[in-house]
Amino acid sequence: MSSLSLFQRIVVRCGLTSCRSMKKQPVKIMVTGAAGQIGYALVPMIARGVMLGSDQPVILHLLDIPPAAEALNGVKMELIDAAFPLLKGVVATTNVEEACGGVNIAIMVGGFRRKEGTERKDVMSKNVSIYKAQASALEQYAAANCKVLVVANPANTNALILKEFAPSIPAKNITCLTRLDHNRALGGIAQRLNIHVSDVKNVIIWGNHSSTQYPDASHATVITQAGEKSVKELIADDKWLHDEFISFVQQRGAAIIKARKLSSALSAASAACDHIHDWVLGTPKGTWTSMGVYSDGSYGVPPGLIYSFPVTCNKGEWSIVQGLRIDEPSRAGMDATAKELIEEKTLAYSFLD
Incomplete structure (x- = not known):
């Protein structure tokens, strides 16, 4: 503990944090569709330590489509205002390559949702296009051994398409939410x-x-x-x-x-x-x-x-x-x-x- 500052030693003794959390490197987590309802509920849970534990710092990479850019920036503003101790940085972007850069975990919430009157084949076609592009970006820019969770429906098949177009990501690292x-x-x-x-x-x-x-x-x-x-x-x-x-x-x-x-x-x-x-x-x-x-x-x-x-x-x-x-x-x-x-x-x- 001698390498810690006097202030850090006092904080540790008071039980406000731990030596371990100070030394842990932040995990970069990407959330797509981050300005949407699920994203808005999800990102504060991650920042509070619900996902990876109360001693794991995180950096959030938030991605959404250009029409949602203003709302996405609002989410970033709220995350900053919440002053989460574990949150070491926020990237809010509409650029998929920037969002994927170095991420260790990717949570794919964004996708084309079926609306009244929309044909099933049209939903599938649009999601194939979305997940093909995002898979290519993960393939090129994500950290090695990145773990992927697909949430957007049809989740199983979106995950399968992502697997096809990110061949360097191990198949065991691509999952969907059930x-x-x-x-x-x-x-x-x-x-x-x-x-x-x-x-x-x-x-x-x-x-x-x-x-x-x-x-x-x-x-x-x-x-x-x-x-x-x-x-x-x-x-x-x-x-x-x-x-x-x-x-x-x-x-x-x-x-x-x-x-x-x-x-x-x-x-x-x-x-x-x-x-x-x-x-x-x-x-x-x-x-x-x-x-x-x-x-x-x-x-x-x-x-x-x-x-x-x-x-x-x-x-x-x-x-x-x-x-x-x-x-x-x-x-x-x-x-x-x-x-x-x-x-x-x-x-x-x-x-x-």
Whole structure:
């Protein structure tokens, strides 16, 4: 500690910070679509340490399209005004090359959203163009071993396009967000059992971040005073688990739009923090999460898709949980969502010719 100034030593003794946080190099984190609703909710969470911990300094690279430049600058102004101790710099830009420069983590929130009357193929075509360009910029300008999380829908297929056009980024470093669905599943079970959500673990979201996703509670457990018990045993209602629970998770986003007149923002931002936090810092022992990752053929899922699996994380690497028993209803649900992803992939690749 002798290398620290007198002031720094006093601060450390008072418990206001730590030697470790002073010595850590800032992590550069890019957020695209940063002037939008999710971005506005997400960036203060990152700056406060929710994503990477209370001792990890960060530099934020905020990217949005030129029409949003003024709003983006407003976000930067608010971040400065909030005086976050961990925030060591903010770059706000509409230039994708500048935004990607040296970033260690890229959170891809920006994309072309489907509006009323917009054809699915038009949404896919525009997102293919966006993610092809952003992938090329990441390929050229991001730090080596950059970790990428795609949030913008269609998240799985956008991530797949990004992978195709950023070949130097390892396939294991490109993921998409299904943690929001995972968290919704945890919350739905907790509400049903009238318990705290932190007592529920090991739900699974299989497949696509869409209404075909397969939320699976068959391996989920609850921590009780008597030890862990299965969710299936505690709920004791197969109809609820196979019908209402699955529908609840699949349709939760639509229900929030109906209630707010706007899509999920706070919960999506929180889930993005959870995703990166567990990926970088690790999942608790005996607990898994759900991540959209590049399929290696596990559980009969066709290789070459970005598909949501149960994963554990350790030392910055994820691994698919192996050996889980798959019953017939689960198999059918997993195959149905894989079929949709194959169709999405075919459509997306048709715009690359």
